Amino acid sequence: MATMLEVSRRAGVSKSTVSRVLNGTAKISEATRQAVFKAIEELNYRPNVLAQALSKQATNTIGLVIPRGSSTSNYLGLLIEICQDLADKAGKFLMITQVCDEENGGINSIRSLVDRRCDAVLYYNNSFYDQYNVNGDKLSDLIDELPVPLVVMNCYLPRHPNHCVWYDHVYGARMPVDYLIQQGHSKIAYIAGPLNQRTAQLRLEGYENALKDAGIAIDPLLIVEGDRYYSGGFSACNQLLQRKAEFTALCCFNDLTAIGALHALQEHHIAVPEQVSLIGFDNDAVLDYLTPTVSSVQLSAHAFVTHAMNLLLAKLNETDLAIPEASSFTGDLVLRQSVRAI
């Protein structure tokens, strides 16, 4: 790998001149410019970005920490793609790394990006290991300590509301339940996500709140814990059926759970929506192609991620985004064949 010094010698000029030609940071005579470019070409020279960064004390890089265990959803692809696009537009290099210390909530991964002198870091919290939101405190401490801006996605930090962007899972999860109640349902079952996961707790809370507010008693027999995968939805639904507790509607932690449940219902020849109305969560594209098509709640991942990136870029420019009340996102209920009034 040729260095700038070698280029300068070959071109018969000084390093400084080569640097100036490359950065367009001073007027250089056309002759020397040509000579420099020729030498660069001949030596196949490429600047050492590390050295540049060290010297300039800036890397022009944004770090993104992505969660593990997302191989079952396409959320990750969206997240990365949106961040990449916005980083490109802002002229920043996006350096992505995956959480390597799940038990520690990814703190090490964030640190590692900062150690590489990212100008700012974006972190997606999958909340899986965060039963009591302990990571929340660690994250808050980290925000105070880090020399660069950190924006946290999918987690609400009371001490740093303007450093995070989160979904209102409670509200999102009660929307389908509210709707079902409005349609005359009162025996509404729920298959939760893994309840050691904060998102799962919050969504269950939404389900319960909707029932409470409607004066419907919460029946523990109508609540089962799934695992956020098809298989968990399938077996949870089978459990539900075994219990013989009647229900006319079933809400699920996510779409995979709902699809697993649908399969269980169909195996038992329980007609959807005639006998049971079904609603998922996430609005996966496949729902439109199932028979029946399945209703769901759509969280606008696009708006969400875009907001987070813009918040980060604003912090970089120290023009903190005027933050609307709270950077909280809810969702929309998307109705399909799987639901009917009673």
Next chain:
Amino acid sequence: MATMLEVSRRAGVSKSTVSRVLNGTAKISEATRQAVFKAIEELNYRPNVLAQALSKQATNTIGLVIPRGSSTSNYLGLLIEICQDLADKAGKFLMITQVCDEENGGINSIRSLVDRRCDAVLYYNNSFYDQYNVNGDKLSDLIDELPVPLVVMNCYLPRHPNHCVWYDHVYGARMPVDYLIQQGHSKIAYIAGPLNQRTAQLRLEGYENALKDAGIAIDPLLIVEGDRYYSGGFSACNQLLQRKAEFTALCCFNDLTAIGALHALQEHHIAVPEQVSLIGFDNDAVLDYLTPTVSSVQLSAHAFVTHAMNLLLAKLNETDLAIPEASSFTGDLVLRQSVRAI
């Protein structure tokens, strides 16, 4: 951000000593060790990885270039997770970036990782923009030119067979067709992927080869182009039905296509598998939860990615993996309810 110099002053020693304590690269008296650690603690010091890399002339980093437009599949999650795990195990930092120059096949993204002095780069080619495999030549040239090892996934480079790992799409795609023929089918339709994509071309070729080898004429009326999404499978299948060309089996470019097609068949009250046998490709987990469950071809992404990473690590150690014949991967046919003999 405290520097090593500040730490050394606070501890009353030289920079060299601090460096040695941190790297365990020399015997240091316990007293000074303690003093150094104390100073580090007090100053909240973290080494500048950029400076370390520049000085050591090594970054201990592996670059991974991921494709765009993968937001519809969960392949990306798998790819990243496996690479991250293996990098962790090898004690390397994995630096991920997404292709930012699709039209150029990601060459710039690879370069940008090399400019950041990654010790080696892994690149997943999604082949979408590679109708005539032009990128293949560019990639081959790049391999010759780069100062570090580059391993290319999902693309066969004739000049560099030991720098790439690829799926045998032709063979993979003919497996279901061979099986159907063996089960007595001869009127087998096919919904292709977008045919400007190399993978789609190769899989179509597999379908055609199977028919040819069985002495079955290829009927253009039984071939439609989809778009690799549900919607394309749905409308392609509708086209197929409109043509009134009879078929007893339908193979698809991928599972999304098959699911879209299944929906179209069900809307037309065509029973699967009684009237039409259906086979997808990729073996998405959802297939087990559809009604009927849908057969597919499983490419072992895990083995594939693992092999690629190991190849890269071997190149880093200059102990080029003894490469079996060719780093080519086929798949397995996974049979489910959607297929029956005729």
Next chain:
DNA sequence: CTGAAAGCGCTTACAG
């Protein structure tokens, strides 16, 4: 318009 020199924050022979 161009060069010599100092500096970015580390590591590592070379001495002692």
Next chain:
DNA sequence: CTGAAAGCGCTTACAG
């Protein structure tokens, strides 16, 4: 066991 010095490959005042 420890320090002074040179070097990694750049950038950027400071001169001219």
